Amino acid sequence: TQLLEQSPQFLSIQEGENLTVYCNSSSVFSSLQWYRQEPGEGPVLLVTVVTGGEVKKLKRLTFQFGDARKDSSLHITAAQPGDTGLYLCAGVAGRRALTFGSGTRLQVQP
Amino acid sequence: GAGVSQSPSNKVTEKGKDVELRCDPISGHTALYWYRQSLGQGLEFLIYFQGNSAPDKSGLPSDRFSAERTGGSVSTLTIQRTQQEDSAVYLCASSSSSGSYEQFFGPGTRLTVL
Numbered sequence: 001t002q003l004l005e006q007s008p009q010f011l012s013i014q015e016g017e018n019l020t021v022y023c024n025s026s027s028v029f030s031s032l033q034w035y036r037q038e039p040g041e042g043p044v045l046l047v048t049v050v051t052g053g054e055v056k057k058l059k060r061l062t063f064q065f066g067d068a069r070k071d072s073s074l075h076i077t078a079a080q081p082g083d084t085g086l087y088l089c090a091g092v093a094g095r096r097a098l099t100f101g102s103g104t105r106l107q108v109q110p
Numbered sequence: 111g112a113g114v115s116q117s118p119s120n121k122v123t124e125k126g127k128d129v130e131l132r133c134d135p136i137s138g139h140t141a142l143y144w145y146r147q148s149l150g151q152g153l154e155f156l157i158y159f160q161g162n163s164a165p166d167k168s169g170l171p172s173d174r175f176s177a178e179r180t181g182g183s184v185s186t187l188t189i190q191r192t193q194q195e196d197s198a199v200y201l202c203a204s205s206s207s208s209g210s211y212e213q214f215f216g217p218g219t220r221l222t223v224l
Contacts, residue, residue: 006152033212042114042201042215043153088152097143097166098213100153 003027004091004101012107013079021074021104023089029099030092032065032072037086037103048092079108112136114216116202122222123192131187131219135204142185143203143213144177153201159185160207192223 004025013019023032031050035043047056049065049072056063060083062075072089086105090098115134123129135142140161145153155169159179170176174192179185189196199220203213 004152041217042203044215045212048212090153097155097158097169098153099155100145102152 004089004099006087006089006101006104008104009102010105010107012109015080015108015110016078017108019076019079019106021076021087021106023072023074023101025070025091027091027093028069030069030094032069033090033092033098034063034072034074035088035090037088043086043088076106079106081108081110084108114202114204114214116200116216116219118219119217120220120222122224124224125194126191128188128190129192129221131189131200131202131221133185133187133202133204133216135183135185135202136214137183139204139206139214140182141205141207141211141213142179143205144185144187145201145203147199147201147218149198156187156200189221192221194223197221197223 004023007022031048033048034046036046037043047063049063052067052069054065060077064073084107086103088103089101117132142159144156146156147153157170157177158166174190177187199218201215201218203215205211205213
C-alpha cells in the first residue's frame with residue numbers, strides 16, 4: 001500500500017508569515033500533485049510536478065519534488081487570508097487512481 | 111462548460127437503509143473516480159472507471175459498497191445497509207484520462223447515517 005504523510009496536520013499563522021508543508025512517502029511516484037480544498041467544495045488542482053528535483057512556482061507558492069520522487073514540499077511566502085484551506089498532496093503511480101495524503105489545514109489570520 | 115455535478119448534496123439516512131449517490135462527470139472525460147473524505151481529512155480512494163475497462167474496485171471497504179457507470183458517463187455509488195461509520199463526504203472526480211491528468215472534482219455528497 002502506498003502511503004503519503006503530510007505535516008503539519010494543522011497550521012495557524014498570521015498574515016504575512018511564511019510556511020512550508022511537507023508530503024512524504026516511502027514509495028516512488030511518477031508524479032505528484034498538490035490540491036487545495038475549501039469548505040463545501042471539492043479539491044482543485046494547484047500543480048503537478050513530474051521530474052525529480054523539479055521546482056515550480058505559482059505566484060507566492062513554490063512546489064518542489066524530491067530528487068528520488070518520494071517527497072514534496074509546498075512553501076507559501078507572505079501568506080494571505082485567501083490562502084486558508086485544506087492542502088492535499090496526491091501521488092500518481094502509473095494509470096491508477098491517486099493516493100492522497102492526509103491533508104494540511106492552513107488558517108491564515110488577518 | 112459544466113463541471114462535475116453530484117446529487118444529492120446532502121443525504122441523511124437511518125442505519126440499515128440503502129443509499130444511492132449520483133455523479134455526472136464532465137462530458138468527454140473517460141476516467142471517473144469515487145473517493146470518501148472523513149471530516150476534513152485526506153481522500154480515501156473507493157473505485158475508478160476508465161473507458162470500457164473493468165473498474166478498479168480495490169478501494170471499496172466492504173461488499174456493501176458498489177458502483178456502476180452507465181454509457182461511459184453518469185455513475186452511481188450504492189451503499190447497502192448503511193452503517194454509522196459510512197458517514198462522510200463522498201467525492202466524485204473525472205479526468206480526460208488516467209494517470210497524471212488533472213482530476214476535476216464535484217462538490218461532494220455529505221452522507222450522515224443516524
